[in-house]
Amino acid sequence: MTIAKLFIAGLALAGLTAAASAGTLDEITKRGELRVAVQTQGPPFSLVGAAGERTGSSVELAELMAKEMGVKITFLDFDWDGLIPALLSGKADLLVADMTPTLARAMKVAFTKPYMYTGSTVFTKADGKFKSTEDCKAKGTKIAVLLGATGEKEATKAFPDADIKSYKGGGPLLLDAVNNGQADCGVNDVSAVKGQSTAYPAGSFTIMPDMLSKEPLAFATRYDEQDLLTWMNLFLDQVSLDGRLQKNLDYWVNSDDWKKDH
Amino acid sequence: MLENFSFRTIVEYLPLFGQGLVTTVWLSVLAFAGALAIGIVLAAMNLQRGRLFRMPAKAYIDAVRATPLLAQLYFLYFGLPRLGIILPELVVGILALSLNSGAYVAEIIRAGILSIPRGQVEAGVASGMTYIQRMRLVILPQAFKVTIPPLLGQAIVLVKDSALLSLIAVAELTRAGQLLASDRFMPAEGFITIAAFYLLLYYGLKGLAALSGRWLGLAGART
Numbered sequence: 083m084t085i086a087k088l089f090i091a092g093l094a095l096a097g098l099t100a101a102a103s104a105g106t107l108d109e110i111t112k113r114g115e116l117r118v119a120v121q122t123q124g125p126p127f128s129l130v131g132a133a134g135e136r137t138g139s140s141v142e143l144a145e146l147m148a149k150e151m152g153v154k155i156t157f158l159d160f161d162w163d164g165l166i167p168a169l170l171s172g173k174a175d176l177l178v179a180d181m182t183p184t185l186a187r188a189m190k191v192a193f194t195k196p197y198m199y200t201g202s203t204v205f206t207k208a209d210g211k212f213k214s215t216e217d218c219k220a221k222g223t224k225i226a227v228l229l230g231a232t233g234e235k236e237a238t239k240a241f242p243d244a245d246i247k248s249y250k251g252g253g254p255l256l257l258d259a260v261n262n263g264q265a266d267c268g269v270n271d272v273s274a275v276k277g278q279s280t281a282y283p284a285g286s287f288t289i290m291p292d293m294l295s296k297e298p299l300a301f302a303t304r305y306d307e308q309d310l311l312t313w314m315n316l317f318l319d320q321v322s323l324d325g326r327l328q329k330n331l332d333y334w335v336n337s338d339d340w341k342k343d344h
Numbered sequence: 345m346l347e348n349f350s351f352r353t354i355v356e357y358l359p360l361f362g363q364g365l366v367t368t369v370w371l372s373v374l375a376f377a378g379a380l381a382i383g384i385v386l387a388a389m390n391l392q393r394g395r396l397f398r399m400p401a402k403a404y405i406d407a408v409r410a411t412p413l414l415a416q417l418y419f420l421y422f423g424l425p426r427l428g429i430i431l432p433e434l435v436v437g438i439l440a441l442s443l444n445s446g447a448y449v450a451e452i453i454r455a456g457i458l459s460i461p462r463g464q465v466e467a468g469v470a471s472g473m474t475y476i477q478r479m480r481l482v483i484l485p486q487a488f489k490v491t492i493p494p495l496l497g498q499a500i501v502l503v504k505d506s507a508l509l510s511l512i513a514v515a516e517l518t519r520a521g522q523l524l525a526s527d528r529f530m531p532a533e534g535f536i537t538i539a540a541f542y543l544l545l546y547y548g549l550k551g552l553a554a555l556s557g558r559w560l561g562l563a564g565a566r567t
Binding site: 162163166167170186187189190226229230247248249250251258259261262263264 | 421422425426430432433510511512513519522523525526527528529531
């Protein structure tokens with residue numbers, strides 16, 4: 083009898099320790115909610131649609147993750163430079179954005195494997211006097227970039243003599259700055275530039291064919307969430323095998339199909 | 345808690361903070377000079393008997409005080425170009441701060457002038473002074489003394505408000521902190537450093553307030 087009691091107590095204790103060392107996935111399951119940090123930088127990755135719904139390529143992939151986990155999803159909206167701090171401070175479980183897994187960022191956060199490739203491109207006002215990437219290299223040219231974005235680093239490298247202006251916010255700010263003449267050239271992720279320039283009259287901008295860089299995009303989580311990272315990598319494998327990832331990218335990134343729905 | 349705090353990185357970014365500080369100081373000085381000019385004109389309009397002058401001044405002051413400075417800044421920077429007026433961000437920034445602070449300065453100056461006892465004006469009239477003479481010799485010198493402390497308070501507000509210019513790509517003090525936060529993902533280091541610099545500016549202005557009080561022989565300032 084006493085032995086049986088001891089045995090049960092031991093089992094209970096073992097159960098407790100197991101619960102104490104539960105991983106992020108267990109926590110998410112218990113919470114019934116996946117908390118995802120996003121930025122509303124505009125199409126194609128993350129935007130608020132015409133009906134006020136939060137949507138976009140990254141947002142839909144995150145929703146798919148939550149669906150596969152069987153939990154509801156909560157989006158936390160931050161500025162670009164607030165995404166990583168929000169993740170590190172535990173406000174969010176993971177972050178989905180058009181984020182390049184740079185080595186500098188990977189010193190702080192754990193990235194999944196890349197799920198697509200993009201790159202920084204240069205764009206100018208269509209009827210302006212800057213016709214090529216070469217034109218933007220002139221001394222004193224005003225180049226609009228986003229604070230903390232890869233484009234900021236690429237522009238600094240590609241246009242050493244130019245005057246680099248960093249804006250804080252989403253890509254549409256850059257299009258505005260170039261369209262208004264507050265900057266001569268803009269540098270941002272090519273998918274973002276293509277997606278966001280659709281808000282302007284056709285032919286407002288010239289997007290240069292030559293890319294400044296080729297960059298992977300990945301999602302990020304914390305290094306102390308290895309279980310979640312493993313799961314996310316598996317998720318990306320699965321959706322690229324069953325075609326759901328391609329469908330998402332074709333709809334959002336490689337075409338304007340999303341425009342008629344949002 | 346502090347073992348992750350990187351003083352080394354702050355030192356590395358000090359030149360950037362220095363440049364930001366210099367920019368913040370000189371643009372604040374220019375913006376405050378503008379605010380004083382706008383404030384004096386508005387206060388003068390507001391003290392007229394005729395509604396013709398009073399109404400527009402009141403309308404302007406209300407409009408500025410009822411809307412957030414950020415909205416005013418965005419209107420000037422992103423809105424005006426749509427109307428064909430394109431200004432460099434530094435100009436927009438200084439203009440926005442001047443136009444905004446000007447409304448508050450106007451109210452401070454008006455209150456200062458109204459605080460001068462009516463008897464002073466009557467004494468001026470009795471000694472046969474013209475309106476201009478009364479203003480120049482009796483009212484304004486006294487009103488000036490009364491308004492110095494609240495004006496310096498407004499100057500402190502303006503310095504803090506100038507942080508908003510970081511949002512339109514002006515490389516001032518707050519932007520330096522944002523850069524450190526976003527380059528190295530060290531928000532604590534970036535924002536604690538700018539807080540320290542703003543504190544320095546604040547004490548500088550407070551010191552100036554104390555000094556000016558002594559120069560002007562304000563009651564209680566001299567020991």
